[in-house]
Amino acid sequence: MNSINVNGTDFSVKDEELELSLLDYLRERRFLTGTKNGCEKGLCGSCTVVIGGKALRACKTPVKKAVGTSVVTIEGMEGPGGELHPLQKAFMDAGAIQCGFCTPGMVMSAYALLLQNPEPSREEIRKALRGNLCRCTGYQQIIDAVELAAKIVREQAIPVEAGCER
């Protein structure tokens, strides 16, 4: 039986679900609608999820390729008691949110960055988020938010992993 781990829970995958994109699977079979569909061609980054520490486009990832892996979506970022991830808190505090449609993908790309680089420069943040389009913010406060989250994680020695108790 094929299975997939989404935000810490194992789900068995039906044969017909193997043909879906991970985006459709998450949104329509797991009802995790936080992962957004902005272009369906891997061009906008709104559907970014994290698999094996790497940011991936769910719309271009077939479910069959995700079988056996652990997928983290925006819904998996909070701690068990609903505590926000430092990135989420920083996006709120830095004013990085406007329409919010790109926000989940941005947070997930930034999460993959922080997993690899706990002290990114603003240039490194810009490079890591290059594939995530936003039409509202001009990105500046998003960069601020990622910088702020990284600082808080370092200074307060908070675990960066998604879904942790904080």
Add this chain to the structure above:
Amino acid sequence: MRPDTAFRNDARAKVTGRATYADDVSFAGMLHAVPVYSEYVSAKDVRIDAAAALASPGNVRVITAADVPGSATFGQIEKDYPILVSDRIRSWGDVCAIVVADTREAAKSAAALVRITATPVKAVLTIEEALEPGAPVVPSWSDSNVVTHHRLRHGDPEPLFAGCELIIEEDFSTQAVEHAYMEPEAAVCVPRADGVVEIYGSMQHPFSTRRFTAALLGEPLSNVEVYTISVGGGFGGKDDNAAAVCARAALAARLTGRPVKMRYDREWSMRETYKRHPYRLHYKVGVSSEGRVLAVKAVMHADSGAYLSVTPWVTWRSTAQCFGPYSIDNIHADVYGVATNNIFTGAMRGFGAPQVNFAVEQLMDMIAHKLKIHPLGLRRINMVKQDSVTVTGQRMRGHTVSLEDVMNQVVHEIGYRKKYETCSFGKSETDELYGIGLAISYRGASLGAEGMDFCGCIINGQYDGSILLEAGVHENGQGSESTMAIILADELGTDRKRIRYRRSSTSSIPDGGTTVATRGTIMGGSAVVVAARQYKELLQKHLAERLRCKPEEVTFHDDRIWGLNFEYNLTWEEAMRELFLQRITPYAFGTFQAPPVSWDDTNGQGDAYFTYVYSCQAVELTVDKKTGKVRLLNIVAGHDIGKAINKAMLLGQMYGGVTQGLGMALMEDFVREGGKSACLNFDKYQIPRTTDLPEMTGIIVENHDPNSLTGAKGIGEPAIELIAPAIANAIYNATGVRYKDMPIRIRPEDLA
């Protein structure tokens, strides 16, 4: 003092993925609808053969104009936009049919089988073709392709040109621009047992959506209830088409009796929806030796595309602001909207101002260079100041005219004066050419003489001390709900936590006008103040006795209600309990009417707007001599917005507006070829990315505006309307080459 950290009532929902957008809404038994397009750009005698589609699996139903109980066409001004095509196709974006099926996949498969045949009609694809004598007339309702013509006659420029030291005559052009909101259109419509159809849609204007839907269904407005849910951006672009998507889904829901979802692919969104108007602008400007602009003649043509939408209003703003923020005594302008068979054009953030500013702010630099006057000095000589008269004959009073101050602050912040001396002007030892440039603007706030301008607000106090708030402006992602909540909390002296912004619908609050024209904060915010004042008066009247003072002595602060001295006070919980015991409903409805404006259509003279936002943006950049590639180094944006309500969100509007503006200047081009376009997703239509942008600085200038009950004006559109000419000026100062067509494309051979 208000804290500077960001406040959004929807931030937690959006950052956790719980915020609900239209495509996130589902109902049991929901069907799926998709649009059907044809490959015709202009054709008549349209025939739709649905037989093959109907035979495909998934309980397919094909809906055409023949199934429409009301009017298949609608529009904001002229009712000419086909929500469903009847017998005439006028553009490649026209929707000929809707296919409904059990699943989206089944609907898409069936849609591909719908056969549309028609007799081609010669298409008109450029402004020039459309104006030729004998050209086919595109609109159904007009005998000419000139669908609107605004005249401005202020003084008499013609005799003055002869005495001018310098006459400069130039042409400029701008392109079609896609809004590129991150969320494509979507709608879920539910037929309710009481006969109402409910709409959860990705749209900018619930009341406009309701009008489109009621028209298509042939039902009264009260039969359609449009709910506010999270919207993934609009920028002016989610009106006509987004409303039509809702209307189509509502029709499908009516005809099937089932909930229907219609979600757009990005390709459909870009193909069907209206764009920013491409402009052709011609200016003749006469200047004295001292740099005073003495005479101006301007002629502009805007490509309206196949349908009128709001072209008369967009071109009206271009008329009222036809020579930037300058006081010119003798100026004539003619601004035309021209119909073609291109995908139509309509509202987009900036609304007829970015095109004009692109020309005017370059002209000012060109004049300065020719007369050897500093570009800042030339602007100072000609700009509007307190009590100046504008090109529409409006005397600038009743608010602080701060343009010079705003410009000075930006010039100081970026170090313009010294850096200007170091510009390359085409000469550099290395491959890099350096330039700094700026532009200034004023922008009439809200609708001005373009439309009826009023807005309402409801404050519904609860007996436990909590408060429900709603205003007749719409949350499109810009943060209007948060702004309204902050304004109410300030008025009532309460904690923001006490206030819940109610998810409003078109049936819960009166039509407050569309959330456009940078009017959300000034109109919605002022309505909140009106309602809050009424609400406080009610409370004063009924709590004075408990607080041992006269009603007018009751005050509201520190999250309590106070008597004359601090001995007597009530918590909100106690106050509401007292009102309950007195059988008083703690409720207020207030409306704010915009101050008067005036306009004479025959000469384009009048008090066009009741107040103005003053702006300056400056940019530093380099141009690579070998590749022509532009690298932006630094941007400073300064705006007098009256008063900052939510500082972080205000700065976000500035950065976002600048970014959209620089996308238009350097990258974005919705290329139309033969009335069609290949720019249907983010591969062919590139918008700015993180790595395209420099660090930006926002300067907030606050001169509280007496025309606004909060003192605040607005920022949405001022932020986007002037970075393009600032970039063009910086590129000239770097390269010595003037680019008068947008988007700016620098070829290496230009720099040789």
